[in-house]
Amino acid sequence: MKFRAAELADLPFLIEIQSQWPTLPQWIADGFRKEIAGSPRSYLAVLEDEEAILGFGGLWIIPPEAQVTTLAIARSRSRRGWGRRLLRHLIGEAVRRGAGTVALEAAADNEPALRLYGSEGFRIVGRRPKLYNGAVDAVLMELSCRRP
Numbered sequence: 001m002k003f004r005a006a007e008l009a010d011l012p013f014l015i016e017i018q019s020q021w022p023t024l025p026q027w028i029a030d031g032f033r034k035e036i037a038g039s040p041r042s043y044l045a046v047l048e049d050e051e052a053i054l055g056f057g058g059l060w061i062i063p064p065e066a067q068v069t070t071l072a073i074a075r076s077r078s079r080r081g082w083g084r085r086l087l088r089h090l091i092g093e094a095v096r097r098g099a100g101t102v103a104l105e106a107a108a109d110n111e112p113a114l115r116l117y118g119s120e121g122f123r124i125v126g127r128r129p130k131l132y133n134g135a136v137d138a139v140l141m142e143l144s145c146r147r148p
């Protein structure tokens, strides 16, 4: 199992994984391409084993803040700790690039994601009403990575 920056050849697999989660806001191919092309402010990671890509996650980093832009694990590989590892990898990368805070948002009805983020220390800092499909609130969360 390893993490690496996403490459263009990964694109079909990333689109396939996100399509397995229809409630996840779907990025179009150009959205992925832009993140894969990268910039000093963005990072799109894949997690893979020797057989397949297990998931992907993205960051925008504008120190002292970073934002998790996307996170998904292949449905057939979910609930085995990969999402947590990928999130920790993203947090580590954000800190390495100078972030002191990592922010993200999740749909209020996305219990798996909210549980994962809460258990990794993210705190709820706000709510955007009816952001998803005009019906479901977005929960805004933050993690402080500063050392005491």
Ligand SMILES: CC(C)(COP(=O)(O)OP(=O)(O)OC[C@H]1O[C@@H](n2cnc3c(N)ncnc32)[C@H](O)[C@@H]1OP(=O)(O)O)[C@@H](O)C(=O)NCCC(=O)NCCS
Binding pocket: 021, 024, 070, 071, 072, 073, 074, 077, 078, 079, 080, 081, 082, 083, 084, 085, 105, 106, 107, 110, 111, 112, 113, 115, 116, 119
């Ligand atoms: C959210 C997601 C990335 C979690 O990845 P995962 O590999 O399945 O999760 P993990 O096995 O690492 O589990 C980590 C924690 O998440 C929570 N969790 C994961 N799946 C869950 C489920 N089906 N129900 C409740 N809690 C769940 C649990 O707290 C779990 O910890 P535990 O196993 O100690 O109980 C994955 O479900 C996913 O890709 N979902 C679709 C895309 C998405 O919603 N992304 C987040 C956008 S904000």
